[in-house]
Amino acid sequence: MTNIYLVCNAGMSTSILVKKMQEAAAKKNLADVHIEAFSVEVLDERIDTADCVLLGPQIRHMLGDVKKVVGGKCPVDVIDMRDYGMIRGDKVLDKALKMIEAA
Template sequence: MNIYLVCNAGMSTSILVKKMQDAAKTQQIDVNIEAFSVEILDEKIDSADVILLGPQIRHMFNDVKKVVADKCPVEVIDMRDYGMIRGDKVLEKALKMVQNNKGE
């Protein structure tokens, strides 16, 4: 499973990715989590299972949804979870999004 966090430059989001990876390892969940700039989204979309936008680019949500179409679910990361770097909460949200998308 590929969880992609999309932001402006990927700097602060990379810290959240590390916390999410730690949470996944603790829970023994096999998942690939990456952060990258919105500029390369079109290169990554075909392998995405879920895309989470950093709150700082929430204004781009509709544009991202158009690029993604119906390939996978897209949501904005909760500002509190992002600010507090709650990797476990963001991971939980991403996993629920994938389950809901698959109808499980």
């Protein structure tokens, strides 16, 4: 199972994007990809199962702190503001998969 985690302030604003990413994964027959959104406050409890962590653009200022929490266990980056705003689940999924592949 590949776990892609989206984190934001409360985990709410990314939930729509998660649905679009899940739809994109289904179209690509990626049944082993799990995508979930939650608050940045619980990331430290979930990091051991993460394969990729993507931050909502509204908390991009926390990238350095999140990387410290992750401690190099998986790739971390910020979701492109345009892809986030346009809810382009396919683009965000592709970015996450490329990050995992490159790690």
